[in-house]
Amino acid sequence: MITGELKNRVDKIWEAFWTGGITNPLTVIEQFTYLLFIKSLDDIETTKENEAMFLGFEHEGLFPKDKQHLRWSKFKNLGPEQMFEIVSREVFPFIKNLHGDNDSAYAKYMGDAMFLIPTPNMLVKIVEGIGNVPMDSRDTKGDLYEYLLSKVATAGTNGQFRTPRHIIDMMVELMKPTPEDIVVDPAAGTAGFLVSVGEYLRRNHSDLFLVQGLKEHFNNDMFYGFDMDRTMLRIGAMNMMQHGIENPNIEYRDSLSEQNSDKEKYTLVLANPPFKGSLDYEAVAPDLLKVTKTKKTELLFLALFLRMLKAGGRCAVIVPDGVLFGSSTAHKAIRKEIVDKHKLEAVISMPSGVFKPYAGVSTAILIFTKTGVGGTDNVWFYDMKADGYSLDDKRNPIEANDIPDIVARFHALDKEVDRKRTEQSFFVSVKDIEGNGYDLSINRYKEVKYEEVQYKDPRAILTEIQELEEAIMQGLSELEGLIG
Incomplete structure (x- = not known):
């Protein structure tokens, strides 16, 4: 999460766009992202050049010898008019045509990208501002993306809340992706979950890049993301490329419609699908309605995940609290489906401030495995009270943080068996859940310990x-x- 001086620097760049006449937040993010990408290309090129020099071999660079003036480190020192001419007429067409393969995610969503910065002086201000933003690590880049997206005034109007980076990372740590997984986010947005999976594998399975088959799988067949917003897809494609994933499968698709015919294709779903959407029955794939007849997107997405997963495939998904205890037939049907026919493993209740400042909704994380034959026996519940940040609109860093405890306990569930329901985490038997109408709200099972107080x-x-x-x-x- 960006704070302090770095936040102020980004705000100044945003102000340069605003005062220069670009006031649509999504347009600002697009143009900002293009320039970040151009700078990143030069940074990556410089790193590879230094490595090649150190190892004593010749480096075949991304920028041909006659195109060196297109590098950020070269044009940033030019005068306003010359810089504007080179960036608008040469650099921008160069990055649009970087990947000649028209089937690549990058080619698909950069094809209609446009350079919209209107004046040389405005470009100079923005280039100078970006030059002052440190982007040495992938984490910083990811935080920067999230902060930019938090500025979109329309965020949340369609239930499209931007998932905080540390929550995404927690969910990935809980699921422990493997180099053989096929990962999908059917409501991908800027591909935050997919990027986090890639980073997790780099940290924990770096040897996969030494095995040709696994390396090819990582770059071409591991990551899938769908969304209905082309701007988000474009940013997501660039985001993944900057994180070293060469050809992610980022596509324009209405995941809930009949267009999406994916069935038993993926081994891991990580998602934070839209909460507030309401669809016409005619727009929804009929096989999803058979599982839960509803117009509510948060329920339909759960049915979709079950269809898309292979047997043995796993899912970690953020849902609004209403999914856990809603009393409608559709709510009960999807909960019963997951508990009775598959293996529900965990319900992690999160505090309502997690999505502030742009939403105060209470949410939970459901973790389950697709089996088709049941398997739910005891479900692990955890009552998260703190995530390392204040739960107000400021979301300042604080010491209280349950995330390390959640990850540690989930990966040692055998030690949770004897914990009481008065504690922060505990097991609930499937019989208790059935007896309570498949209610998955933690408050239904948590026992409050009252202490007797003596008054005068x-x-x-x-x-x-x-x-x-x-x-x-x-x-x-x-x-x-x-x-x-």
Whole structure:
């Protein structure tokens, strides 16, 4: 999460766009992202050049010898007019045609990208501003993307809340992706979950890049993301490329419609699907309605995940609290489907401030495995009270943070068996869940421990009040005497 000086620098760049006449937040993000991408290309090129020099071999660069003037480190030192001419007429067409393969995600969504910065002086201000933003790590780049997206005034109007980076990372840590997984986010947005999976594999399975088949799988067949917003798809494609994923399968698709015919294709779903959407029955794939007949997108997406997963495939998904305890037939049907026919493993209740400042909705994370034959026995519940940030609109860093405890306990569930329901995490048997109408709200099962408090006798309290009143009156009399 961006704070302090870095946040101020980004805000100044945003202000340069705004005062220069670009006031549509999504247009600002697009143009900002293009320039970040151009700078990143040069940074990556410089790193590879230095490595090649150190190892003593020749480096075949991304920028041909006659195109070196297109590098950020070259044009940033030029005068306004010359910089504007090179960036608008040469650099921008160069990045649009970087990947000649028209089937690549990058080619698909950069094809209609346009350079919209209107004046040389405005470009100079923005280039200077971006030059002052440190982007040495992938984490910083990811935080920067999330902060930019938080500025979109329309965020949340269609239930499209931007998932905080640390929540995404927690969910990935819980699921422990493997180099063989096929990962999908059917409501991908800027591809935050997919990027996080890639980073997790780099940290924990770096040897996959030494195995040709696994490396090819990582770059071409592991990552899938769908969305209905072309701007988000474009940013998502660039985001993944900057994180070293060469050819992610980022596509324009209405995941809930009949257009999406994916069935038993993926081994891992990670998602935060739209919460507030309401669709016409005619727009929804019929096989999803058979599982839960509803217009609510949050329920339909759960049915979709079950259809898209292979047997044995796993899912971690953020849902609004209403999914856990809603009393409609559709709510009960999807909960019963997951509990009875598959293996529900965990329900992690999150505090309502997690999505602030642009939403105060209470949410939970559901973790389940597709089996088709049941398997739910005991479900692990965790009551998250803190995520490392204040739960107000400011979301400042704080010490209290349950995330490390959640990850550690989930990966050692055998030690949770004897924990009581008065504690922060505990097991609930499938029989209890069935007996409570498949209610998955933690408050249904959590036991509150009351402590007996001894109060003073009411007569003693009354005597103390009278003594205080007499003391006050005496004080007032003395004050009156001093004034007189």
